[in-house]
Amino acid sequence: MKAIVLEKYGLPKEVLRVQEIDLPQPKEKEVLVKIITTSINDYDWSMVRGKPYLYRLMYGLTKPKNKILGMELSGIIEKVGARVSKFNVGDEVYGDISNFGFGTFGEYICVPEHELLPKPKALSFEEVVAIPHAATLAFQALQDLGGIKTGKKILINGGGGGVGTIGVQLAKTYQCHVTGVDSAVKLSKMRALGFDEAIDYTTTDFTQTGEQYDLILDCKSTKLPKSYLKALKKNGTYVTIGGHIKSLLSIFIWSKLKRKSSGKNLLILSLIPNKDLESITQFMLKNEFKLQIDGPYSFDKIPGLVQYFGNGLHQGKIVIKIGSK
DSSP states (O other): EEEEESSSSHHHHHHHHEEEOOOOOOTTEEEEEEEEEOOOOOOOOHHHTSSSTTTHHOSOOOOOOOOOOEEEEEEEEEETTTTSOOOOOOOEEEOOOOTOOOOOBBBBEEEEGGGGGEETTTOHHHHHSSSSSHHHHHHIIIITTTOTTTTEEEEETTTTTTHHHHHHHHTTTOOOOEEEOOOGGHHHHHHHHOOEEEETTTOGGGGGSSOOOOEEESSSBBBBBHHHHTTEEEEEEEEEBBBBBHHHHHHHHHHHHHHHHOOOOOEEEEOTTTTTTHHHHHHHHHTTTTEEEEEEEGGGGGHHHHHHHHOOOOBBBEEEEOOOO
């Protein structure tokens, strides 16, 4: 089988290579999946470069332990282990496998059966792979941590990416007023998707405008806590899903030392992969969410697309077509 293999840390186009590797065989409680589509996420961008360096403590100090990246898939069960009870050969599945590991940048993968869900018939393989990671981040950030309520004023920093394009549609089911922040090239699509206001981050710092919000979802924290506090209303909540280490450490320390005295919340989401994914997917179908897909692209384009993601140029979710039904 073909796979995109990472042997050392570096820039995506320099260190990611297409190689032939052995076809894996499922263990007793695993299934062999023929991958139809996969996607690119921040983990892939970080792990290719080995940055932030903290990642290397988990994934390999001098070279990556995980040589095949990728954490989302949609596909078809090709073979089942002896003790598999949830799926049969031919079943269509999807999911975020990051609890198990990585490896979706290849034609096949063996995964524990409990890491996958049946693919809804109403969605294509290209559509459904855009849901698991981005949707669970958006729903856990806005609902679980953010406590989103009807009619509130919300800001999503990184509104044009996978999480932001789902997050705005979730917020609109609560009749919220939603401001999105991203690069200028994405703003028109963001407005069309439902953002009431759209800010170009290259010309305007949303923390310095004087506007305050009940809830902020930040897809890429880059500032210190005092900046975000200025942009929050009293009793407001800021939730970050990632960003620069210095910013995240400062937010974590602030939340432990000063949270109660400020009347505001600064929180870091620790994602639970696939949590409520089946009900989230059904909610999205019921409310006719529009999945924003950048692609699909071909398998050989993955190295360039990881760089494309890192440059923040993607609009919605980057989807790669690997196999066919």
